[in-house]
Amino acid sequence: MSKNITNKISKAFDNANGKAFIAFITAGDPDADSTVKYILEMARTGADLIEIGIPFSDPTAEGVVIQDANIRALKGGMTTDGVFDIVKRVREESDIPLCFMTYANPVFHYGYDEFFSKCEKLGVDGIIVPDMPFEEKQEMEEPANAHNISVISMVSPTSEERIKNIAKDADGFIYVVSSMGVTGVRSEINTDLDSIIGHIREVTDTPCAIGFGISTPDQAKAMAAKSDGAIVGSAIVRIVAEHGKDAGKYLYDYVKSMKDAVLSV
Amino acid sequence: MNEKGRFGIHGGQYISETLMNELIKLEEAYEHYKNDPEFNAELTDLLNNYAGRPSLLYYAEKMTKDLGGAKIYLKREDLNHTGSHKINNVLGQALLAKKMGKTRLIAETGAGQHGVATATAAALLDMECEIFMGKEDTVRQALNVYRMELLGAKVNAVTTGTMTLKDAVNDAMREWSGRVADTHYCLGSVMGPHPFPTIVRDFQSVISKEARAQILEAEGKLPAAVIACVGGGSNSIGAFYNFIPDKEVELIGCEAGGRGVDTPETAATIATGSLGIFHGMKSYFCQDKYGQIAPVYSISAGLDYPGIGPEHAYLHDIGRAKYVPVTDEEAVCAFEYLSKTEGIIPAIESAHAVAQAIKIAKNYTPDQSIIICISGRGDKDVAAIARYRGVDLHD
Numbered sequence: 001m002s003k004n005i006t007n008k009i010s011k012a013f014d015n016a017n018g019k020a021f022i023a024f025i026t027a028g029d030p031d032a033d034s035t036v037k038y039i040l041e042m043a044r045t046g047a048d049l050i051e052i053g054i055p056f057s058d059p060t061a062e063g064v065v066i067q068d069a070n071i072r073a074l075k076g077g078m079t080t081d082g083v084f085d086i087v088k089r090v091r092e093e094s095d096i097p098l099c100f101m102t103y104a105n106p107v108f109h110y111g112y113d114e115f116f117s118k119c120e121k122l123g124v125d126g127i128i129v130p131d132m133p134f135e136e137k138q139e140m141e142e143p144a145n146a147h148n149i150s151v152i153s154m155v156s157p158t159s160e161e162r163i164k165n166i167a168k169d170a171d172g173f174i175y176v177v178s179s180m181g182v183t184g185v186r187s188e189i190n191t192d193l194d195s196i197i198g199h200i201r202e203v204t205d206t207p208c209a210i211g212f213g214i215s216t217p218d219q220a221k222a223m224a225a226k227s228d229g230a231i232v233g234s235a236i237v238r239i240v241a242e243h244g245k246d247a248g249k250y251l252y253d254y255v256k257s258m259k260d261a262v263l264s265v
Numbered sequence: 266m267n268e269k270g271r272f273g274i275h276g277g278q279y280i281s282e283t284l285m286n287e288l289i290k291l292e293e294a295y296e297h298y299k300n301d302p303e304f305n306a307e308l309t310d311l312l313n314n315y316a317g318r319p320s321l322l323y324y325a326e327k328m329t330k331d332l333g334g335a336k337i338y339l340k341r342e343d344l345n346h347t348g349s350h351k352i353n354n355v356l357g358q359a360l361l362a363k364k365m366g367k368t369r370l371i372a373e374t375g376a377g378q379h380g381v382a383t384a385t386a387a388a389l390l391d392m393e394c395e396i397f398m399g400k401e402d403t404v405r406q407a408l409n410v411y412r413m414e415l416l417g418a419k420v421n422a423v424t425t426g427t428m429t430l431k432d433a434v435n436d437a438m439r440e441w442s443g444r445v446a447d448t449h450y451c452l453g454s455v456m457g458p459h460p461f462p463t464i465v466r467d468f469q470s471v472i473s474k475e476a477r478a479q480i481l482e483a484e485g486k487l488p489a490a491v492i493a494c495v496g497g498g499s500n501s502i503g504a505f506y507n508f509i510p511d512k513e514v515e516l517i518g519c520e521a522g523g524r525g526v527d528t529p530e531t532a533a534t535i536a537t538g539s540l541g542i543f544h545g546m547k548s549y550f551c552q553d554k555y556g557q558i559a560p561v562y563s564i565s566a567g568l569d570y571p572g573i574g575p576e577h578a579y580l581h582d583i584g585r586a587k588y589v590p591v592t593d594e595e596a597v598c599a600f601e602y603l604s605k606t607e608g609i610i611p612a613i614e615s616a617h618a619v620a621q622a623i624k625i626a627k628n629y630t631p632d633q634s635i636i637i638c639i640s641g642r643g644d645k646d647v648a649a650i651a652r653y654r655g656v657d658l659h660d
Contacts, residue, residue, distance in 0.1 A: 058426065058543065058556040060438050061281050067425060080555045104279050104542040109556025131279045156283040158445065166282075180283060181443030209505070240635065 006148050007125035008097040009172040012049035013228050020048035020173075020229030021220065021262040022209055023236055023255060024101060026069035027052050027086050028078025030244045036089045038240065038251055043096040045252050046259035048229070051128060054083045054102035061103075061130035061201045065234040069241060073110025080106055080115075087122045097178065099126035099152060099172075104140070112143035120147035126172045128152040134166050155200065155208075156180075157191040167200040173207040174200060176227060184234045193226050218262035224262040232258060237246030270459020273582050273632060275575035280545045283440075284545040287445045294365045299467065304364065311356045315389065316346045317415050318353075318471065321480035322636070335489055335629030337622060338636045340476045343611060349641030350472060351382035355451060357468035359386035362449030367463040369393040369444075372451040373437040375402055375430035375496065376567035376614065377409025378641050379453030384418035386451075391631040394418035397437040399429040402566045409645055412451040429559040430496070430570045434544055453575035454497025458545030462575050469503025476636055477507045489629050490515040493638035494617040495588065496532070496568035498577045500640035505586060515587065517625075518577060519617040521563030522590030532561035534573040535581055535588035543571075547561040548578040564653065567641075595620040597653055600643060612641035613649065 012020040022187040023042045027035050039050050052132065059066060087098065100119070107115050118192035119127070127149055132140055134153065141151040150172030155163055157180055167174060174197060178189045197208055211231030220230040238246045239254055270276045278288060298304040312318040321344060324493030325337040342350035358439040359370060369392070370387045387394035396413055403410050413420050426432040434457075441450040455462045455469070458498065473491070480488050491508055493501035495518035498607040508514045523531035530536055535550050541550040543558055551559035551571040563569040573588075580586035591599075596613055600622035604610045611619055622637045629635065643650075651658050 058431065061442070062433050063439075064425075071426075074557065087650050105550075105552070105558070106556040108542050109539075109552065109554075130281050131545070133278060133280060133282050135285070136277055136279055154282045156281070156284050158286045160286060162282075162286060177283060180445070181441045215298050244266075 003145055003171050005145055005150055005171060007262045008095065009049065009125045009150055013173070015048060017263060017264050017265055018228060019224040019262050020207070020209060021046065021259045022051060022229055023047040023053040024053060024231065024233030025240065026055055026066060026073050026237055027083040028055060028073030028076055029069040029070060029237070029240055031076055032082055033085050034245050035086050037248060039090050040093055041248050041251055042255050043094045045255040047096065047255055049097040049099065051099045051101045051231070051233070052083065052087065054080055054100055054106055056106055058101040059103060061182055063182040063234060065238050065241065066183050069237045080110055084118055084122060087093045087124055091123045097125050098123065099128055100124055101128040104129055104131045107140065112126040112140060116144045116147040116149050119149050122150060126150035126152050128175060130154065133211045134162065134169070155196060157196070159196070163196060163199040164203050167204045167206065170204060170206045173209050173228070175231065176208050176210045178210050178212045178223070181237060183212055185215040189213050189219065197227055209257065220258045220260040221265055225265045230258070230262055268567065270463060272576045272579035275546065275548045275578040276459055276462060277547050278284045278545060279542050279547065280458040281442055283442045284445065288458055288460065290365070294361060295460055295464050298364055299359055304360065308357055308360055311360070312353065312471065316352045316356060316437055317344060319475045320344050321593050322476055324483065325607050331606060332623060332626035334627035334631070336631065336634040337626060338480060338488070338634055339609065340472060340504060340636055340638045341471060343615070343639045343642035346411040347378070347382045347385050348644070349378040349382065350469060350503060351379040351453060352384065352385065353384040353463050353471055353503065354453065354468040354499060355379070355386045358449065358464065359390050359392065362451065363390055363392065365449065367449040369395070369448040370451045371395045371397065371437055371440055371448055372453055373430065373433035374398045374453065375433065375569055376565065376612070377402065377413070377645060378567060380418070380420070381409055381412050381416070383451050384413040384416035387418060388416045396420045397423055397433040397440065399423050399427070399433050401428040402430070405649055406645055424465060429566065431558065436515065453503045454499040455576060456544060456546060456572060462546065466500055466502045466506060466576060469499050470506040472500065472503035472638060473505060473507035478638060480634060484567035486633050487511050487514050488636045490517055490635045491518065491638070492517045492618045492622050492635060494519045494614045494640060495573060495577060496521065496570045496614065497572070498574040499637050502574060502576055504636070505637040509585060513550040516580065516585065517621060518586055518588040519587055519591045519621045521565055521568035521617060523562045523564070523590040525592055526590045530562040531590070532563040532569050532571065533590035534571065536590045546575045548575045549573055564649070565595065565613045565617065566611065567612070589621060591617040591620045597650060599623055600646070600650055609639065610643035611639050612643045613646040615640045616643070
């Protein structure tokens with residue numbers, strides 16, 4: 001990495017077995033107070049990095065579970081500034097590595113420099129933007145890096161010969177998309193992930209975490225064994241959808257089971 | 266900034282990594298086949314002998330006399346097979362997809378015209394077809410849903426968001442990202458990630474290629490203005506494209522003003538939108554201060570879209586084309602006017618362009634001409650217009 005960025009992302013992979021459990025949650029679903037509480041709960045339970053979803057009206061990379069969470073959050077009045085406020089409250093109690101996950105437009109429209117300057121001030125470490133591929137990322141990465149924010153690169157089952165260029169230029173961690181299509185729980189993951197991760201490893205030692213479709217401890221264990229971590233979104237968002245403001249206990253149990261699975265590799 | 270597929274600052278490829286290689290393959294295939302004589306001969310044959318091209322450039326004499334100004338010509342895309350300009354692009358893309366070895370077409374549709382055209386091409390070329398249409402639009406355009414099913418397509422009613430065109434695009438993109446190997450996304454407008462805005466524009470530019478020759482034949486000189494409606498902007502870019510180098514020809518795009526650009530119930534992107542990144546492209550979009558895409562509105566399902574194609578955004582930036590909003594009420598009046606005056610029932614989308622011509626024709630002299638692109642026919646809209654006028658239709 002020649003980017004010379006200082007943030008906490010590498011700490012997520014700096015634990016007993018070098019494997020991270022990464023948890024995603026949609027900010028503002030069902031409300032800001034709950035999101036703050038749930039992030040802290042997951043951090044205490046052992047999540048190594050939290051992805052905070054800034055809700056977007058048209059999340060084209062998401063399956064129905066996270067789509068619905070976006071709609072609930074926006075209907076509840078969540079805004080980008082509201083998400084910054086959530087981060088501020090989380091940072092009063094936790095220094096867990098944090099990444100935003102959102103779409104290009106909310107960031108572009110906020111103004112890249114203003115957005116990333118706030119991220120830096122509040123202690124956000126990275127950002128994942130599914131509609132900002134390798135060819136376009138420069139316009140976002142320059143202002144992000146200037147504020148020590150990593151733009152997380154994604155590699156997918158269709159990336160093929162693109163993998164090496166993406167991986168060489170990646171920083172923070174590499175988000176390996178396990179399956180075709182959108183986010184959401186899947187019973188089976190059939191992609192040849194060993195080959196994808198093999199290609200990545202040829203050109204970089206940036207950690208790789210696998211996401212999309214992972215919901216069970218067995219899957220998390222299998223994915224963490226292949227890579228440096230497992231990312232879980234829809235399964236967590238589904239627990240929040242089901243239990244609303246009373247999801248704390250259920251999240252604790254779930255995250256604990258997933259973290260244990262990742263640690264058992 | 267990636268220079269690929271840019272129109273000034275607009276365009277680009279803001280799309281998930283999963284689709285990037287497919288877009289690259291599509292671009293390579295298109296760059297190859299667009300210069301392939303055999304491909305072009307096949308496409309021309311389909312356009313002429315299946316879709317009914319060239320379409321007429323009709324001199325609307327009664328309208329001209331009534332409005333008292335420029336000579337009015339109608340570019341009759343409504344006379345194409347399937348009833349709109351959409352078939353021009355669909356035949357091109359379907360043929361291209363077939364050459365790429367695809368066996369399945371998916372598409373979004375608003376008014377249903379693009380869905381019908383795609384289902385038609387799929388039937389003709391023996392391809393599987395699945396259409397994504399906002400649930401709201403399946404109600405507004407129920408007849409077109411059944412047409413698509415008759416043609417053998419599966420129609421998915423999209424129940425997310427505003428349940429209109431943008432949501433149909435969202436779901437078509439989601440579907441495509443899950444299945445690219447055998448499937449081509451036959452995007453219906455000059456929008457989305459590169460290379461779609463260029464491919465669709467090229468296939469639609471047949472409109473202005475014909476119209477330019479036809480008007481020179483009829484009038485011996487270029488028109489003073491070309492007017493077309495703009496949602497994503499495919500019929501308008503097609504109608505404008507070959508006139509862009511003719512600086513003396515005004516190019517006027519008519520956006521859906523809905524209930525007025527000073528109300529939230531509008532889809533007029535240039536009038537009310539701002540720069541953004543959405544649906545694979547940088548362009549202008551109707552959005553709030555946090556960059557959330559606005560739930561736009563228009564009586565016309567085909568113009569009910571919160572963005573505009575990147576080439577239009579660029580033509581606006583450099584002042585080469587002018588974009589004006591036309592309200593529901595103005596469009597409905599123009600729909601009725603053209604029906605009564607010329608015996609031509611235009612699509613409610615096209616009626617937006619007719620309305621603008623009615624407004625400005627008198628500003629020109631009788632030795633000048635205006636071309637209006639009648640992008641589609643209005644049979645599909647009759648029930649909606651009746652509802653708008655409070656007429657209760659019984660089956």
